[in-house]
Amino acid sequence: GFNLPEAKGYVSWLDPDTLLLSSALGNGMATRSGYARTVRLWKRDADPLTTPVIFEAGFESLEVSGHSDRTGRSERLWFIEKRAFYEKISWIGDRSGPRTQIDLPRDASWRVFGDWLAVRPRKPWTVGGTTHPADALIVISLSSFLAGGRRFETLFQPGERRSLQSFFWNDEKLIISYLVNLVPRFEMFTPGHQEWTRRVLDTLPAEGTVHVWSFDAAVHETNGEVLVCAQDPITPPQLLLFDLNAAPSLSASAILKRSPENFDASGLVVTRHEAVSIDHELIPYTQVGPANGNGDAPVHLSAYGGFGTSLLPYYNSPLGKLWLERGGTCVVANIRGGGEFGTRWHDAGRRQGKRLAHDDFAAVAADLVRRGVTLPRRIAAEGRSNGGLLIANMLTRYPEHFGALFCAVPLVDMRRYTKLLAGASWIDEYGDPDKADDWAFLREISAYHTATPGQPYPPILLATMKRDDRVHPGHARKMAAKLQALGYPAYFYEPGAGGHGCGKDNRERAAFTSFGINFLRSAIGWHADSFHKRPGAREGRTSDE
Structure with missing residues (x-):
């Protein structure tokens, strides 16, 4: 099996007998901050301390990690070195290690699904002759980007009190969560041959605090189903299942569970x-x-x-x-x-x-x-x-x-x-x-x-x-x-x-x-x-x- 003593770190499954291991376990394996500074290819029943290192960073970095991506035509691995809390360098590679560095701003956040790359710059970013503001959400074909293309398409523009909170892929659809003066809003974008299709998810709860995430933990297994947790200070959380493909209205049958009322909110x-x-x-x-x-x-x-x-x-x-x-x-x-x-x-x-x-x-x-x-x-x-x-x-x-x-x-x-x-x-x-x-x-x-x-x-x-x-x-x-x-x-x-x-x-x-x-x-x-x-x-x- 896979037995690991207590230590800060992560694992990512490559196959039933192989893991990517990012762990601070072992002499000199931790960064200055106490997190993993190496990524290892760990085989079942092997000693984690002697497995081969396929990616590493220096002591002064914050941490490194690696994860598999099965949304493409073949297996690809992503390697991340966090230089600081809001600064990271990313590479795409394989089981031998990183191959190509991704030419993105180090403080940008990004998500990949198949041949699509979605990016949220943290600062204004001028690329391809266009300046994208901080907190915008822009997309491009990953293969085009790796080949040198820089013609991004904008899906979300921020405002004074209109801010992107999160974005994730599900079944090749991009779901975004944003706040308009602290009120939750959700939209879904689907790529087409010529342009992206935008759909407002107006059947999701629109009051209180609402979080949405994929039902399936593995991105490549997503099928349009998402979980929704909605609550406010006087209404207990309820968990709902929502199908982005079927898009039914949220009725009682979609509610998976309600938390009990733990205090009297009358008045x-x-x-x-x-x-x-x-x-x-x-x-x-x-x-x-x-x-x-x-x-x-x-x-x-x-x-x-x-x-x-x-x-x-x-x-x-x-x-x-x-x-x-x-x-x-x-x-x-x-x-x-x-x-x-x-x-x-x-x-x-x-x-x-x-x-x-x-x-x-x-x-x-x-x-x-x-x-x-x-x-x-x-x-x-x-x-x-x-x-x-x-x-x-x-x-x-x-x-x-x-x-x-x-x-x-x-x-x-x-x-x-x-x-x-x-x-x-x-x-x-x-x-x-x-x-x-x-x-x-x-x-x-x-x-x-x-x-x-x-x-x-x-x-x-x-x-x-x-x-x-x-x-x-x-x-x-x-x-x-x-x-x-x-x-x-x-x-x-x-x-x-x-x-x-x-x-x-x-x-x-x-x-x-x-x-x-x-x-x-x-x-x-x-x-x-x-x-x-x-x-x-x-x-x-x-x-x-």
């Missing part, structure tokens, strides 16, 4: 609002809670704001049960650094712009007070990982805006983060502290360095996991120790099991989450059991401001 209202940030950018946020309040609502506020990740409001069972059902209000902020409005939005909140993303979050907290929803002492904020860096900066930069903070699996020490576990892989997002120009702006958001005595810091819980192999537990440990030494109400929690996902199973994750939420409730002085909800419709409702 809850979902509304959209916008806060004005420090540079006058409008920052959207979604509020879920009772229709009418008394200006003293216990508010749970969260955001992420990093790596181009779009954080859309979803059915959050723990918060629903422990916060909303007991009369509280929950808010999710779409701060810069995320991907909600494309690369422009992401780039505005990374590197030196990370401080601006934190300003966005503080602006949302201030807007909740301005609108009469709550008071600063009643705002409890939570963030994890990159969101933990955000929360640590709320402590040191905007303590007057919050009543309590929950900072989980966080980055805190931005001077040494590149030397801890996978930290070096995030230089593209944050900057390199070993470069003087980068440290000049990183120091401003390195909460471990900016924490000082005599400040009005609210109570904070710093939590990590002993087995976190992504963000080193040392970040939370040293921050808690410093704050406690300075005399602040800082608390520390570190379970022995679980990794960056805050637990190895649902039981552990539930314990971690409930511990944090109970801390927040207690710290803002909220006795939830005595707080009575206001009456309202069982289904809730959605509106915009």
